[in-house]
Amino acid sequence: MSGLIEALASVVGQDGCLSRPEELLVYECDALTLHAAKPTAVVFPRSTDDVVRIVEACRRFGTPFVPRGAGTGLSGGATANEGAVVVECSRMNRILELNAEDRYAVVEPGVVNADLSKAALPSGLFYAPDPSSQLACTIGGNVAENSGGPHTLKYGATTNHVLALELVLPSGAVVQLGSATGWTVGYDWVGAVVGSEGTLGIVTQATLRLEPIPEGVETLLGIFADVVAACRTVSGIIQSGLVPAALEVIDRRTIAAVEASVYAAGLPLDAGAVLIVELDGPAPALPAQVERVRGIAAREGATRVEVARDDAERQRFWRARKGAFGAMGRMAPDLYVHDAVVPRARLPEVIEKVCAIGDRYGLKLSNVFHAGDGNLHPNISFDRRDSDELERVIAAGAEILETCVEAGGVISGEHGIGSEKRDYMGLLFSEADLDAMKRLRTVFDPDGVCNPGKIFPTTRFCVESNPRARGYDRVPLES
Amino acid sequence: MIPREAVQRIAAALGEEAVEEHPARELDGLAVAATLRPADGEAVARALEAVGACGLAAVVKGGGNRLGIGNLPNREALFLATERLSGVDEFEPAEGVCHARAGTRLAAADAIVRPHGWEIPFDAPGETATVGGVIAAAAVGPRAHGHGRPRDLVLGLEVALASGQRTHCGGRVVKNVTGYDLNKLYTGSFGSLGVIEGAWLRLRPLPERTAVFEASASRLEGVGARGLAAARRATARAVAIAVSVRGAECDVRFAIELAGDAPSVERDAAWIEEHCDARAAEAGAVDRMRALQGRDAEAFGLRFRIDALSSRLEPVLAQLCGRCTSVLVYPGLGLLFADLRLDRADAGQVDSAFRFAARSARAGGGSFVCESAPAWAKQGRDVFGAAASALPLIESLKQRFDPGRILNPGRFAGGI
Numbered sequence: 001m002s003g004l005i006e007a008l009a010s011v012v013g014q015d016g017c018l019s020r021p022e023e024l025l026v027y028e029c030d031a032l033t034l035h036a037a038k039p040t041a042v043v044f045p046r047s048t049d050d051v052v053r054i055v056e057a058c059r060r061f062g063t064p065f066v067p068r069g070a071g072t073g074l075s076g077g078a079t080a081n082e083g084a085v086v087v088e089c090s091r092m093n094r095i096l097e098l099n100a101e102d103r104y105a106v107v108e109p110g111v112v113n114a115d116l117s118k119a120a121l122p123s124g125l126f127y128a129p130d131p132s133s134q135l136a137c138t139i140g141g142n143v144a145e146n147s148g149g150p151h152t153l154k155y156g157a158t159t160n161h162v163l164a165l166e167l168v169l170p171s172g173a174v175v176q177l178g179s180a181t182g183w184t185v186g187y188d189w190v191g192a193v194v195g196s197e198g199t200l201g202i203v204t205q206a207t208l209r210l211e212p213i214p215e216g217v218e219t220l221l222g223i224f225a226d227v228v229a230a231c232r233t234v235s236g237i238i239q240s241g242l243v244p245a246a247l248e249v250i251d252r253r254t255i256a257a258v259e260a261s262v263y264a265a266g267l268p269l270d271a272g273a274v275l276i277v278e279l280d281g282p283a284p285a286l287p288a289q290v291e292r293v294r295g296i297a298a299r300e301g302a303t304r305v306e307v308a309r310d311d312a313e314r315q316r317f318w319r320a321r322k323g324a325f326g327a328m329g330r331m332a333p334d335l336y337v338h339d340a341v342v343p344r345a346r347l348p349e350v351i352e353k354v355c356a357i358g359d360r361y362g363l364k365l366s367n368v369f370h371a372g373d374g375n376l377h378p379n380i381s382f383d384r385r386d387s388d389e390l391e392r393v394i395a396a397g398a399e400i401l402e403t404c405v406e407a408g409g410v411i412s413g414e415h416g417i418g419s420e421k422r423d424y425m426g427l428l429f430s431e432a433d434l435d436a437m438k439r440l441r442t443v444f445d446p447d448g449v450c451n452p453g454k455i456f457p458t459t460r461f462c463v464e465s466n467p468r469a470r471g472y473d474r475v476p477l478e479s
Numbered sequence: 480m481i482p483r484e485a486v487q488r489i490a491a492a493l494g495e496e497a498v499e500e501h502p503a504r505e506l507d508g509l510a511v512a513a514t515l516r517p518a519d520g521e522a523v524a525r526a527l528e529a530v531g532a533c534g535l536a537a538v539v540k541g542g543g544n545r546l547g548i549g550n551l552p553n554r555e556a557l558f559l560a561t562e563r564l565s566g567v568d569e570f571e572p573a574e575g576v577c578h579a580r581a582g583t584r585l586a587a588a589d590a591i592v593r594p595h596g597w598e599i600p601f602d603a604p605g606e607t608a609t610v611g612g613v614i615a616a617a618a619v620g621p622r623a624h625g626h627g628r629p630r631d632l633v634l635g636l637e638v639a640l641a642s643g644q645r646t647h648c649g650g651r652v653v654k655n656v657t658g659y660d661l662n663k664l665y666t667g668s669f670g671s672l673g674v675i676e677g678a679w680l681r682l683r684p685l686p687e688r689t690a691v692f693e694a695s696a697s698r699l700e701g702v703g704a705r706g707l708a709a710a711r712r713a714t715a716r717a718v719a720i721a722v723s724v725r726g727a728e729c730d731v732r733f734a735i736e737l738a739g740d741a742p743s744v745e746r747d748a749a750w751i752e753e754h755c756d757a758r759a760a761e762a763g764a765v766d767r768m769r770a771l772q773g774r775d776a777e778a779f780g781l782r783f784r785i786d787a788l789s790s791r792l793e794p795v796l797a798q799l800c801g802r803c804t805s806v807l808v809y810p811g812l813g814l815l816f817a818d819l820r821l822d823r824a825d826a827g828q829v830d831s832a833f834r835f836a837a838r839s840a841r842a843g844g845g846s847f848v849c850e851s852a853p854a855w856a857k858q859g860r861d862v863f864g865a866a867a868s869a870l871p872l873i874e875s876l877k878q879r880f881d882p883g884r885i886l887n888p889g890r891f892a893g894g895i
């Protein structure tokens with residue numbers, strides 16, 4: 001391997017290449033700490049050209065590679081399977097252009113999500129996709145995962161905001177996909193690359209759509225006796241034709257964790273759930289919308305609905321939501337953040353079932369989620385050193401995914417499949433469905449060297465979980 | 480001519496009633512003499528298998544509105560019509576999503592969801608436009624400004640591949656990152672990768688209030704800026720500008736549609752009246768503009784679609800009006816549809832028109848597609864302009880999805 005390390009160091013310099021075991025330790029996993037794998041090296045390119053030369057070096061030495069942003073991914077997307085070289089993009093963190101008139105920005109992949117909105121603020125614009133990890137996660141990671149956030153309900157996920165990409169293919173070739181106009185001729189490659197979890201190449205530049213900052217915003221906090229009533233309110237709001245900017249539910253256990261932490265927001269500890277409703281848009285529209293939401297919440301049995309009087313109060317409401325994951329760190333050494341989606345009208349019944357699964361396995365399961373999109377995040381607090389508990393965590397997770405799929409849902413709404421859920425793909429997709437995805441993969445990465453071991457199920461599991469998938473291993477992928 | 484035994488073989492696979500032989504219908508210079516009408520997804524797959532086995536090719540036909548978009552077909556083909564794949568088979572008002580089969584006409588789907596407070600947010604021109612056709616062509620009309628484009632609205636698809644494999648991607652939920660987003664690839668693929676059988680769509684709530692305005696002008700100056708300012712009002716759902724050019728003169732007409740809650744629409748309406756010198760108009764004003772988009776170019780005419788950055792709309796429009804007979808602009812979408820008239824059937828004039836379109840697209844920071852042209856004018860050209868560095872990818876994807884080249888043969892970007 002030393003030949004490879006030397007070749008990499010010749011591209012990025014000694015200080016841009018890590019290869020000692022103790023240096024590699026932190027790059028063994030992303031925020032899904034249960035999945036770990038040792039990389040051969042970690043390199044820090046500063047330019048597209050660096051990335052090209054890194055890819056070429058890896059190809060010469062027959063070593064796979066995996067792009068990485070901030071490592072906040074929750075599905076093992078950035079783990080270095082098969083001794084891959086980690087291409088860490090944090091030094092490519094320049095905002096290259098901010099065009100206020102045409103409302104787009106051109107950025108390098110290592111730009112931190114929140115920094116883009118900060119830079120756009122003086123122009124009255126913002127970058128809408130706002131994952132809760134936005135203070136740390138990068139645009140490269142967001143593009144790869146098609147990340148969402150609380151405001152995805154109204155504004156869409158990353159895919160609705162990427163206009164163009166520069167991509168270094170696993171062959172080392174550089175391609176420009178899409179256009180700042182948002183239109184493209186030929187296939188929608190940008191759409192296919194967004195959400196491909198770093199398996200089709202390394203994004204070295206992204207052109208992103210910016211949105212005008214809405215004129216007005218109102219934030220409501222509804223307090224409910226139980227989480228089912230909060231979910232019924234969500235369904236009621238959707239059915240009424242309102243399109244709030246955000247609809248977020250926090251359940252009793254999460255409230256307890258938040259209130260005991262530095263993120264305490266003064267939420268009532270006796271509440272079964274709280275619902276944050278954010279309405280934004282033209283100012284004249286908001287008063288009537290606030291009243292409509294109040295009415296629906298009251299009909300569904302809200303015990304109280306507060307409307308933020310000022311920005312400080314709005315921040316207080318959001319503190320509870322955004323600090324939820326951090327607060328859970330106090331409950332147990334480990335946290336498993338699940339991610340699945342169900343049809344919005346099925347939320348009340350599914351959330352009941354999910355809680356029942358947690359109880360049946362004797363686990364500390366709490367919920368904080370993007371209810372308006374039907375995107376659940378059941379969080380399980382546990383201690384991985386307790387092998388029995390760990391087994392129950394895994395088994396409960398599988399049951400939760402099955403429950404969501406049975407309700408017409410899917411197994412990931414924003415965190416991706418990665419290595420975490422690859423063996424559950426058969427719950428949703430047949431052999432032919434997966435084969436179609438593989439055809440796309442082979443266009444970009446015929447040799448499977450870019451982020452190997454992600455998304456696609458291992459043969460055994462696929463066949464077992466879905467009888468329709470039988471014979472998957474015999475399907476020729478190259479035609 | 481399609482060999483007799485091929486027709487018989489296909490009829491044996493699909494049933495006699497699903498195969499119609501008819502007098503040749505012209506498709507970009509190709510005489511198409513048979514139409515397959517599979518009744519369901521399974522029949523679509525069997526049809527594709529049979530077509531492939533007979534060494535033939537298929538052009539998928541929805542409402543037939545956008546069949547003219549494409550390069551010259553490069554082999555014998557028959558139509559595969561989706562008209563029997565019709566109907567909204569699932570609709571959940573509480574979720575704001577529905578599943579429609581590919582051949583469902585937009586108006587028919589809309590009639591089902593509208594009484595429940597939702598609308599099908601597709602806005603393509605053409606009375607007969609179908610759900611599958613709009614998706615395959617990624618077709619937009621002026622309301623895509625407010626509604627979003629097909630790529631933003633398709634949640635899941637069922638697609639029969641050239642191999643006869645039936646597949647699905649995406650799902651019925653509004654947020655989904657489970658596997659590759661193949662929806663995006665099929666949307667706008669003009670039937671070159673597979674046959675769309677049905678789709679899950681995200682619906683839009685019906686607005687509480689709409690308001691429509693018209694304005695006119697006799698000079699080009701400031702037209703782009705005015706249109707863009709209107710389009711950037713919060714409730715602007717559609718803005719269309721039609722420019723007819725007569726020598727140095729031009730006649731400019733605006734149609735503006737606002738949609739949303741009553742107080743916001745009223746506020747924007749007042750703004751539009753004041754700043755755009757506009758007056759209230761009847762509801763169909765935007766549809767009439769959209770009809771211009773759907774028209775075929777004249778006998779000696781070419782129609783180009785050009786996309787441009789907002790800041791460059793005005794100069795691109797001016798450039799186009801220097802040579803075109805009419806230009807339709809959707810400023811909020813950054814789209815211009817330009818009609819060019821040729822004096823006669825002369826390849827040199829077509830070359831010059833394509834170069835002009837390419838220059839205009841470059842000036843706008845975008846690209847162009849020649850959406851309508853007589854078959855002779857397409858000879859030896861790619862109507863999709865140049866797809867530049869992505870051409871090898873286009874070729875490679877086609878090879879993997881349709882190695883036998885049986886779907887819309889030769890007609891997509893790069894002549895694949």
Ligand SMILES: Cc1cc2nc3c(=O)[nH]c(=O)nc-3n(C[C@H](O)[C@H](O)[C@H](O)COP(=O)(O)OP(=O)(O)OC[C@H]3O[C@@H](n4cnc5c(N)ncnc54)[C@H](O)[C@@H]3O)c2cc1C
Nearest residue numbers: 069070071072073077132138140141144147148198203414
């Ligand atoms: C506390 C917390 C809250 C979170 N909240 C949300 C949320 O609200 N919504 C949400 O969607 N996610 C959320 N996440 C998940 C995570 O933050 C997102 O998936 C994020 O987009 C990952 O970005 P990253 O820079 O950390 O990427 P990484 O974790 O480093 O990588 C993620 C994936 O992107 C690929 N990748 C990275 N850079 C590139 C590149 N340049 N080119 C190609 N591929 C690349 C990697 O290979 C990997 O597959 C949360 C995570 C945490 C820890």
